[in-house]
Amino acid sequence: MTKNILIAGFGGQGVLFTGKFLAYAALLEDRQLSWLPSYGPEMRGGTCNCSVIVSDEPVGSPIVTEPDVLIVMNRPSLDRFESAVVPGGEIYVDSSLVDRKVERTDVTVHYVPATALSTERGFDGIANMILLGSVIEHSAVIDKKDIPAAMAKVVSAKHKDLYEFNIRAIELGFSC
Amino acid sequence: MAEKVLMKGNEAIAEAAISCGCRHYFGYPITPQTEVAAYMAKRMPKIGGTFLQAESEIAAINMVIGAAAAGVRVMTSSSSPGISLKGEGISYMAGCDLPALIVNVQRGGPGLGGIQPSQSDYFQATRGGGHGDYHLIVLAPASVQEMAELTVRSFDLADKYRVPCMLLADGTMGQMMEPVTLGQSGGGTAEKPWALTGTGMRRPHNIINSLSLTPDELERWNVDRYKRYAQIAANEVMYEEYLCDDADVIVVGFGIAARVARNAVNSARAAGIRAGMFRPITLWPFPKEALFARAATAKAFVSVELSMGQLIEDVELAVRCTRPVSLCSRTGGMIPSPAEVLAAIKAAGAAQKGGN
Missing domain, CATH: 3.40.50.970 (Thiamin diphosphate (ThDP)-binding fold, Pyr/PP domains)
Structure with a gap:
């Protein structure tokens, strides 16, 4: 099985971090993977995206042009990538920030008010992890049991509070 | 390990x-x-x-x-x-x-x-x-x-x-x-x-x-x-071949272009087209003998690259112009998509069928 995942949003929303978390989880599962960030000026404040491929086969091109899973954290990203998703694919939308509905009818859409939830629950700034929780719940990208170990890889031991924060945000996303 | x-x-x-x-x-x-x-x-x-x-x-x-x-x-x-x-x-x-x-x-x-x-x-x-x-x-x-x-x-x-x-x-x-x-x-x-490591008064001076x-x-x-x-x-020549043995069309590319080409070759095979990929790992020395050997059975080559057509010259030289070589490329920071490479494979294959 191969999952082509595209995560897109503004710089600073944790787009690359979300991808990195998925990549480490896949590594722990001893699967094939690639992680490719956009590295242009956009990563310093504009739109930003990240291709992650998780597969049981060697990964060919690391560039996700036709995502199975699209995670969008702003309106420009939905406008740009909605049409690229494969028929039958999944789109996860931060509905607090994206002010329109997905027009495609041949994909599964999950609207997660991630930014509103993160503010409400005191998890400011980790809407990305709430969205990711929803992705993990609905799409068989990675196994839930690998979440703690993968988080330990991306959050340094010095920031135990952030580790807990992120885990709880993901768990909150399970029910979204 | x-x-x-x-x-x-x-x-x-x-x-x-x-x-x-x-x-x-x-x-x-x-x-x-x-x-x-x-x-x-x-x-x-x-x-x-x-x-x-x-x-x-x-x-x-x-x-x-x-x-x-x-x-x-x-x-x-x-x-x-x-x-x-x-x-x-x-x-x-x-x-x-x-x-x-x-x-x-x-x-x-x-x-x-x-x-x-x-x-x-x-x-x-x-x-x-x-x-x-x-x-x-x-x-x-x-x-x-x-x-x-x-x-x-x-x-x-x-x-x-x-x-x-x-x-x-x-x-x-x-x-x-x-x-x-x-x-x-x-x-x-x-x-x-x-190397210039000092003579220690025991040998003549080295000169670089x-x-x-x-x-x-x-x-x-x-x-x-x-x-x-x-x-x-x-x-010291190094290269990788992927599904070349029975290939009618061989895509040649290195680095990221070869990664894209591999996807396109898999799609071509799924569509019943006998495509393969040849990836030079040493660009100099170029694996010209190995590529020329493939010209004995392949009918056409496609050079996939992120430039206006540079690798293609070495491909043409290597196959000594015995087979047509077409170009599939993007430039300026753009990358050919697997679909673009697949289209180039199809076009190269079709041209050969038409030509024979």
């Missing part, structure tokens, strides 16, 4: 260089290769090595000349415009027979160009890049694992033949993360009796020099160097 870790391609280059005994890095930052320098800046002071951010690319390559002349493993890295600046120094290194590693994580050009991935320095890399009769050994990685492995191999080849080696990557290879297993390769064991005002002497130097190039061409 060593643990698999996740690393950016640029970081893998730096870690592999350190693992094989490189303790001297001189460079100047430029996107998309800055992580090489950043990694070196962090690690070198901890292991007794030297990281030095020079005042320019030109200064950096001349520091590389100095360290290489002293017989140590040394490298620099940059991206396209920075490599042009290093061109003079690289030619001097070739003329002085100095081993070193030069990494080019290519971006779009010409001029200052852009910062997105490109392969448009193919001519510059494979034809030397600076002035005079010389070649670099040019290795083209297509994964983060190869970024590491070919870095080590570059140092070994450079020492073995006393030539500068270039690792020719691109922005995607530098920026992407993949699992990589890093080996401990010890360090360079090559004897360097020519590329200047000769005596034409017959300079000719002899060049002819001798080309004898080494002939050995390199005979012994």
